[in-house]
Amino acid sequence: MALDYTRQAFPNEPIAVVQGEKLGRFEGCLQRIRPGESAWGILHNVGVSPGRARFTLGHEFGHYLLHRHLAGADGIFCSTEDIARGQVGGVNIEREADDFAAALLMPLDDFRRQIPPDLKADLHLISACADRYGISLIATVLKWLSYTERRAVLVVARDGFVDWSRSSEPALRTGAFLRAKSGPPIEVPEKSLIANPDPLTDMRVGITQGPSVWFGEESREMTLVADAYDFRASLILLGDAPDRNFGADAEEDPVAIPVDERFRGGL
Template sequence: MESKFSALRWALEMTQFWKLALPDKRFPVDVEAIATEVSRARFPKDPLKGIEGGNLPGFEGALYPLGNPRDGWGIIYNNAGVAPGRKRFTIAHEFGHYLAHRHTLPPEGVKCDSKAIIRRDGAGIEKEADEFAAYLLMPYDDFKQHIPPSKKPSIDDLIACADRYGVSLIAATLRWLEYTERRAVFVVSRDGGALWAKSSEPAFKSGRFLRTAKETYMLPDAALAARDEFDSQGRATAIHPPGVWFPEETEEMTIRSKTYDLSLTLLFLPREFRYAAVIQSDLMDTFERMTSRS
């Protein structure tokens, strides 16, 4: 049975499948089991035949055809010094490509780099595969129960969600940023320079974002990550006066990732007004409730 479902529609389908299959052991999602079982049951003539890790210089994962003529597909993901959470997200991303895009891919398949998978900053089918992975692994309905849209989370709150869903702290933070009503900016840096940054919608609409695409954004001298002063757990917090990060008071929470030699910084800005974000998460919540009744 073939389908023209979008990647996001497939994510909703897989979420309902997993919820019904293992209601008491829903998280973290065993994406390898879902991918293998679903492909064999629904696409027996074009299944996923293997999911393997390897040392992949220059990219994070790939979906590639097997056989000539093709009689199946394989997924490979980078496992060289990579944490389990990143592996899970990469596999889910490639599974999204398999479900939604395999019939339109070039003969060699598709390779996906860190910009698409880690930063979730891809375009076209990469963006669609990212949305699939995020929704499958971290459904909005469940995430919002742990961190409501109006809540200002602590680092521990976000770590707890990362552990619950079996993903990286970066992936969990990016997911929270998609639906929060808070003005917040997430910054990933190394050696005093921001590699990339992401603002919540309320922050972005109020002009609070960092430009990192064309050149390195050097952190303010007073920034915790720039000072490299952390406690025994690799954490630091501070409230900065106007003019340090932005022209208004900014609360900074930073945690050091020794695994990837990165500093992860979350900046909170005052709530100037109540922001009711009408974004995709709300539409997906409604859609999920509708599909669960069907």
């Protein structure tokens, strides 16, 4: 698609080459095929799961359409961290490229038919969609979070600490979010499933947690352990909550602070 579309739409500077190679922790890049040439090439990592490789290819295609005018002489290079976190150095071109890839590979109208916005999804359902679109489970969870009407939070942890997290809009609006990047390190709650993976439970259906574990309220916690990538992730599904109207800039709202405190203290 990248080759055909750009040849027709931008014949003076198309994407002429798409090449997959094993690149270690380097995920991909968008570059001129040779210095001084107008045509572009995408190089992407295939030494990862097929879903991840496919997403990176979509991500680099997004950089071409949205950001090629910003590319320096060297092009745009994307590391594993950039793509997993969706942003780099305060500039959101990584997030934009991710959003493009997600929209291209997981069409919203189709996704909403698979999992209606008001449905209490679990990781089995979302995993079926990941298979349907040929995308990694985490990328599919992020897309689901972008449209669900449910209060839900994805927490990704490494070595017992929250690495990053993303809340659905209804969760964000009601103060259920973690400031893993801007605040002090946040330890995962002692009694959480993410801290204690249990091979005897179906972790993708999850368990019901009391209010002492996540955000001071009862939740359903579902967990994914990705040993190959050295991280664990939990999807926390919360109940309905009164709309406290935190506004668009929720992360700065002082009322939101106790949520972090409660969470860190384990209540």
